[in-house]
Amino acid sequence: xxxxxxxxxxxxxxxxxxxxxxxxxxxxxxxxxxxxxxxxxxxxxxxxxxxxxxxxxxxxxxxxxxxxxxxxxxxxxxxxxxxxxxxxxxxxxxxxxxxxxxxxxxxxxxxxxxxxxxxxxxxxxxxxxxxxxxxxxxxxxxxxxxx
Amino acid sequence: xxxxxxxxxxxxxxxxxxxxxxxxxxxxxxxxxxxxxxxxxxxxxxxxxxxxxxxxxxxxxxxxxxxxxxxxxxxxxxxxxxxxxxxxxxxxxxxxxxxxxxxxxxxxxxxxxxxxxxxxx
Numbered sequence: 001x002x003x004x005x006x007x008x009x010x011x012x013x014x015x016x017x018x019x020x021x022x023x024x025x026x027x028x029x030x031x032x033x034x035x036x037x038x039x040x041x042x043x044x045x046x047x048x049x050x051x052x053x054x055x056x057x058x059x060x061x062x063x064x065x066x067x068x069x070x071x072x073x074x075x076x077x078x079x080x081x082x083x084x085x086x087x088x089x090x091x092x093x094x095x096x097x098x099x100x101x102x103x104x105x106x107x108x109x110x111x112x113x114x115x116x117x118x119x120x121x122x123x124x125x126x127x128x129x130x131x132x133x134x135x136x137x138x139x140x141x142x143x144x145x146x147x
Numbered sequence: 148x149x150x151x152x153x154x155x156x157x158x159x160x161x162x163x164x165x166x167x168x169x170x171x172x173x174x175x176x177x178x179x180x181x182x183x184x185x186x187x188x189x190x191x192x193x194x195x196x197x198x199x200x201x202x203x204x205x206x207x208x209x210x211x212x213x214x215x216x217x218x219x220x221x222x223x224x225x226x227x228x229x230x231x232x233x234x235x236x237x238x239x240x241x242x243x244x245x246x247x248x249x250x251x252x253x254x255x256x257x258x259x260x261x262x263x264x265x266x267x268x
Binding site: 090091099113123132135 | 164168171174193199203217218223225226232233236240245246248252257260261262265266
């Protein structure tokens with residue numbers, strides 16, 4: 001013990017920070033995918049012509065599916081802000097791109113949207129990109145650990 | 148209308164992300180602050196930071212443009228096409244935020260950008 005705090009060896013501490021960053025990345029992806037899905041479901045099942053009136057959009061926010069989507073996207077915003085403090089922007093962007101793939105899958109399964117071979121090829125590219133970026137250090141500018 | 152919304156989303160998202168990354172690195176939020184009991188205090192703290200308020204403003208613009216886009220386009224088009232910002236933001240992260248973008252990370256970002264373009268086709 002030193003100064004009332006346990007001494008943790010550096011590799012263990014680094015692994016813990018890395019795990020927390022990856023768990024938060026997972027949370028960011030889940031809230032984004034489910035939020036976008038709820039929003040899309042709500043928008044496709046509304047019968048009002050939106051036009052460009054801000055009031056129509058504000059009224060729409062309080063319909064159940066859009067409200068659920070908005071809540072999830074607020075959680076996504078807050079968790080992503082925190083993640084941007086823990087990791088590089090150039091790390092967070094590709095790592096969270098799996099959300100695009102999952103959204104395309106949900107679009108096919110629940111909305112019957114057509115997913116062509118180009119989209120599946122695009123999915124493969126995104127997954128390869130995520131693996132490449134996942135092999136690099138999450139934070140290259142700020143060495144302060146996420147406690 | 149569809150492509151105008153895409154342009155608004157990409158532009159405002161890039162600005163919002165740069166501002167958030169810059170400000171959140173100046174005052175890092177600890178994992179303990181994410182607990183439900185501390186969430187209000189965390190939110191209050193975030194609301195006092197100018198660059199974050201500006202970032203939220205740009206995100207709000209992006210959000211309403213995204214709502215409009217969803218009403219005129221498929222989800223499987225709307226979500227991937229707005230990821231055009233990935234390549235742009237990686238360049239800006241290197242130039243503006245001085246992040247060390249290694250060859251492997253550039254390759255990954257390029258793969259993601261190509262993938263997103265294919266998804267949007």
